[in-house]
């Protein structure tokens with residue numbers, strides 16, 4: 226450890242048992258900006274699931290909104306150390322989207338408008354654990370937070386919840402996404418502090 | 423407005439890799455071919471790592487992730503870097 | 509592991525304005541630096557949490573001392589600590605001075621136009637000080653310097669007395685733009701800088717000045733765009749964006 230500055234605590238608050246190790250609680254919703262914010266009009270937006278055989282399942286914005294909608298309240302944990310408890314979202318469960326999808330793959334890669342990618346095992350997307358969310362706190366999801374729609378996988382570090390998501394690609398083998406290929410953990414469980422390789 | 427800084431502000435983190443100040447080196451963008459000092463690139467510092475993007479096409483030129491124990495540098499968006507000796 | 513972090517000692521503090529403080533540091537082994545460079549400062553909390561921020565060097569001293577001027581941001585993580593929490597005798601971890609791009613070179617005879625928004629005046633002050641202290645034989649020593657300084661109000665301006673004194677010489681001209689509150693009796697009402705006021709205050713295109721613009725990202729971006737639209741070549745304009753500190757011209 227470097228020179229300690231006695232009166233310096235940073236933005237951290239008191240430790241909380243609801244928080245994974247090394248996390249601090251925030252009331253705000255920090256935006257981590259890795260690039261220009263993509264602006265996607267609903268008419269242009271689509272979401273796809275592509276299987277190992279090349280079959281593409283496709284939803285337009287209207288088709289996506291016509292699917293069964295879930296309202297969920299979840300804690301989210303960012304690898305940069307902030308956590309936010311009890312956030313409320315509206316979106317479509319991945320179980321709903323995968324209903325008609327046939328695949329033997331165990332892994333997926335999420336692709337976003339703007340080029341971002343992140344890998345998530347298929348098991349972590351199914352069983353009521355993940356959504357494509359398009360509302361936050363009762364409002365349309367803002368572009369800065371990933372709108373029109375983002376992946377929401379709250380049980381993993383939040384970089385797995387790809388902003389501006391546009392599709393999932395099914396993979397036979399796990400492959401690293403954007404941050405995973407540069408030091409970040411392939412899985413990213415906040416309770417086991419799987420931040421880096 | 424998107425909040426980025428100048429590549430110049432990456433001089434500190436990059437000094438852990440390079441003995442000379444690499445922000446004054448000219449780099450060529452792999453995507454659009456634009457060639458300019460890295461100091462003029464767009465720096466996104468407050469993400470999961472530090473990103474330098476091309477001011478011409480906004481593609482990524484360089485990525486740096488500091489995990490505490492290691493620092494990872496990914497230069498795959500640069501097809502060429504030119505340094506001047508003083 | 510090779511890292512550039514070194515321990516500096518705080519050897520002086522002085523209040524610059526109501527919301528900003530100048531810290532004088534001694535960095536053993538430092539032998540001067542270039543005007544316009546910055547340092548990275550790393551703070552470590554007792555639980556090991558660290559935060560790193562960049563600060564421009566304000567001084568132009570030849571030895572192992574340097575000065576930073578830090579503006580306190582509401583809700584900021586690091587700046588309130590540097591403005592209120594640090595005292596003489598404390599140690600700080602510092603990397604640098606670094607950056608070879610946003611620097612003034614005394615070997616360059618070009619006239620220089622400096623444009624500052626708020627705390628963006630800090631590295632420009634280092635250039636003004638280096639210019640005033642330059643070896644008279646160096647080509648840049650007799651170059652014309654102009655500073656255009658956009659600031660909230662008269663009492664928010666940094667380095668007031670020193671700038672007044674230096675502006676008394678015929679090598680430096682200082683123009684203030686007050687965005688919220690003008691000095692009593694000022695003929696110009698307070699207001700943001702605009703393209704027209706900018707074009708009147710800066711050196712003409714024919715002088716082919718070297719520009720250094722520094723301040724909040726939105727300020728720097730707007731001013732640089734106006735200059736390019738006014739016909740100044742983009743490669744004569746160097747910028748240092750401080751990030752989103754909430755203010756535009």
Ligand SMILES: Cc1cc2nc3c(=O)[nH]c(=O)nc-3n(C[C@H](O)[C@H](O)[C@H](O)COP(=O)(O)OP(=O)(O)OC[C@H]3O[C@@H](n4cnc5c(N)ncnc54)[C@H](O)[C@@H]3O)c2cc1C
Pocket residue numbers: 236251253255427430431546561562563564565577578579580581582583584585586587588627630631748749750751752753
């Ligand atoms: C090359 C360079 C040189 C610089 N030189 C100087 C200089 O000479 N002097 C100077 O004063 N500054 C300088 N800066 C700016 C400086 O680095 C810092 O950005 C500035 O001091 C703010 O840091 P902070 O930790 O106080 O604020 P931060 O914590 O970084 O926050 C910045 C702003 O965002 C808001 N914010 C961000 N996250 C949250 C959150 N989770 N919750 C609530 N609010 C939040 C805060 O309200 C604050 O206003 C320079 C920057 C660069 C890049």
Ligand SMILES: [Zn+2]
Pocket residue numbers: 451452453454455456476477478479480481
């Ligand atoms: Zn490019």
